Amino acid sequence: MSIIYFDNAATSFPKPTAVYEEVDRCIRQYGGNPGRGSHPLALAAGEKIFECRHRLARLFNAPSPEGVIFTLNATYALNFLIKGLLRPGDHVVISDMEHNAVLRPVVRCTGCGGIEYDVFSTMLETEGERRLRNATRICARIAAKIKPNTRAVICSHQSNLCSATLPLCEIGAFCRRHHLYFIVDASQSAGHLPIDMQAMSIDGLCVPGHKGLLGIQGCGAAIVDRDLHLGTIIEGGSGYASLDPDMPETLPERGEAGTLPTPAIAGLCAGLQYLEGVTLEHIRQHESALFCRLRDRLDSLAGYHLYLPEFEGSTLMFHREGVPSEHIGQYLSQRGICVRTGYHCAALGHRTLHTPDGGGVRVSFGPFNRAREVDLLYQALKEMP
DSSP: OOOEEOBTTTSOOSOOHHHHHHHHHHHHHSOOOTTSOSSHHHHHHHHHHHHHHHHHHHHTTOSOGGGEEEESSHHHHHHHHHHHHOOTTOEEEEETTOOHHHHHHHHHHHHHSOOEEEEEOOOOSSHHHHHHTOHHHHHHHHHHHOOTTEEEEEEESBOSSSSOBOOHHHHHHHHHHTTOEEEEEOTTTTTTSOOOTTTTTOSEEEEESSSTTOOOTTOEEEEEOTTOOOOOSOOOOOSSSTTOSSOOSSTTGGGOOSOOOHHHHHHHHHHHHHHHHHOHHHHHHHHHHHHHHHHHHHTTSTTEEESSTTSOSSEEEEEETTBOHHHHHHHHHTTTEEOEEEOTTOHHHHHHHTOOTTOEEEEEOOTTOOHHHHHHHHHHHHHOO
């Protein structure tokens, strides 16, 4: 049975051929430990990591490649920025669509770190307002949550439940005017939508390597201004200032304790090169066309409810009245169609969207999906008892 893969919001599949080839080349030809020696394998590994830093900095218009800190994934990156930035007595504001990768570290900091947090609403009153995602109203809602001790605003660029996005330019400008740090979770938008850290006044951007950036699992990045001072959440060898008992103050070494996942970074570097060739705009248009194709077909089926379908993008979530999402997922899996069901590690978002018990069915597109696959998914749902 051939597989139709619609779970790209979890991890992209398949990868560009160049990604597989570069990971294999790394393991076979230059798999030394970067920054840990002057022999050819260590130097070659370090050069590939250097190249990947520069590609990431260029893609997101980061202030400096030295601010690209490699992590295991976006969750680790968010933990590093949240716990490394916040201090006892601080207050932070997050959105009501956040993934647990934001919510749980923040809650943890309230329990043992002496911070407070509030949640601002992203939902607007009318369909027209939702379609526009009125930036003025969103910023007003953030402003209503600000306190004298507020230190940062943290939010997702795009939801992992649907394609709803937040106006980063306006939120970033608001944070800059109010002297607040602006941390963005770009787990679902990186590789799908344009992000300009400097134009959007983003102080910290967290990205996974294995989703829209088309690398393999095992690496992500926290991208910051190199002048941003962060505490550490893990300490160890950095290949730099080895006689100092403390972690280095300089970036990226301060955030990179231990051996880096060089094969995963090499794969990410190849994924970034692929994106440069096809362009984000091409990918955005392709995925939006697939989204609209499925949305318009599901609208014709009785009993189906789609969540914020006016936001066209890479992710569409729905439920069918009276049918648990898990049942739909199992039915589709038997037909070789991969989707995600349940709560998607996003309790806040499901509460905001008022999904039923059991959550929803998420269909997420990637650059290698085709219109014919969308039609096969629709036909399977149409024939489902």
